[in-house]
Amino acid sequence: MACFFRRRIAAKLACTLQQSEDAFIPALSAVPVFKKQLTADFKLSIGTLRMSGIIPSCGDIQLQTESLATRLKRDSVVEDISAGRGVINFKVNRKLLVQKVLESFGKEEDDQFGLNSELLHTLKRGTTLVEYSSPNIAKKFHAGHLRSTIIGNFIANLKQCLGNNVIRMNYLGDWGMQFGLLGAGFGKFGCQEKLKQNPLQHLFEVYVQVNKDAEQNEEMMQAARDFFRQLEQHDSEALSLWQQFREITVDEYQRVYKRLGVHFDIYSGESFHQHQAQEVVQKLQSQGLLKTSEKGTGVVDLSTTKDMSSVSTVLRSDGTTLYITRDLAAAIDRKEKYHFDEMIYVTDKSQANHFHQLFHILLAMGHSWADRCEHVPFGLVRGMKTRRGEVVFLEDVLDEARARMLHNMNQSKTTKEMDNPEDTAEKVGISALIVQDFKGPRESDYTFDWDRMLQAQGDTGVFLQYTHARLHSLIQRHEGVGGVLFDPSLLLEQTSITVLQHLLRYDEVIYQSAKDLQPKHLVNFLLKLCHLIASAHRELPVKGSSRDVAQARLQLFSGTRSVLANGMKILGITPVDQM
Structure with a gap:
């Protein structure tokens, strides 16, 4: 695989330039492939060598490129070396390329393809705490929380596959003035019977009513402030009602998370840190960091x-705490409890200033580890509508995705008979949601488009799932033909070489994703892989080929199916075997 070839090329360079092999690894990369176009396999950036001081940074870069290319000798692994514009291209032995990339498939460590690369060994390992999703208690799961949930899940999956100890945390909005409003509002508009029948819908209705009332009625606003003060002072009646709201909501959320294939190690919340928030205030005071404003x-x-x-x-004039005070307490508590090496917060970009302030205050308090905390921002989704109009709740989106996908499957002539078509439609619909969300830059806003999202052709989650199901079916139909033993010389057609060249980039794509936490790199890699597989499927038939040729081609298709499935799982997509 890529690490074998990268290491051999690095050894050649190390010998010529009298440097350590490791010095050349960052400057070597697999060449992106284009259909029907012959390309080299790896390229060396001369600019990177100049920046790292391995070769002089002055002088003509093209002359340096050509001079170094002529000094490097071909061998049984590297069969061609040529100078490009500021890069040296390396073409490896074709038979060896086939053998090394495909030999790892069919063994138990299939899911480790590309993950033992020396490139990934340069990444720091340790304990990563990821806080994501974080919806508000007593409200239905809003469609706006979808992005935090799926992006956070991707980051947690990615860090885990790289060998980090990952703690997945859902930090619920379960404290603050909204509970003052809800508590006071429930006393006036609430009904325990309705709460039992349709809990979150009823709480949502109460919250809308009390907000309207509070806008015109100062008494209601005062009642809300009083209820929240009772909560902060641990009044048993107020706490009991709050506890009921919290339990009902978490139960409802877990149902939605199950549909999304998302799980959490810890359900935390602002309420866990109310005492500690007051301690933070005292600490800020003793350190001389707390000032009193003109408003008190x-x-x-x-x-x-x-x-x-x-x-x-960090403190209201009546002495109650704010969101940032509780966030300060939560961060300090998490460091003491979990000893994380990095903590990642996944929220929309409007909260960038909040996290800037949070990290700034933590550093001012003497917590140097705040430098290892990161806010991962994302843009907004526009135009998320169902057939019934503007969408508010995520369950409506998931139901609609499933219904539309089921309809499309029923209309398609290629759909297979399956035991549970609804379950398949659900998984494929969720894949479509995730891929549409992940294709572009994470910070960008995007417009939700049902028709484009659910297309079977083109760059969609449906196309990923269709390709995986097609490969699974092909391998299953020829069970007993494939195997780890195959003849690499039977896979030298340009179509199969192009697929293998693309697989050489997998570790680099994972590395890039780990550096900037953008899912787009992996999504676009997998979509391109699917297009290359579609060509290979047409041009390299298994049926009707001799046993040896069929065996070799099945090894190629089995390997690509494995990489596709592993990549999909990192994205948070469950691969389906039938469509």
């Missing part, structure tokens, strides 16, 4: 000149 609120001065031109409010 407690603030921390974030300005570089310490002139209060930029402040973060």
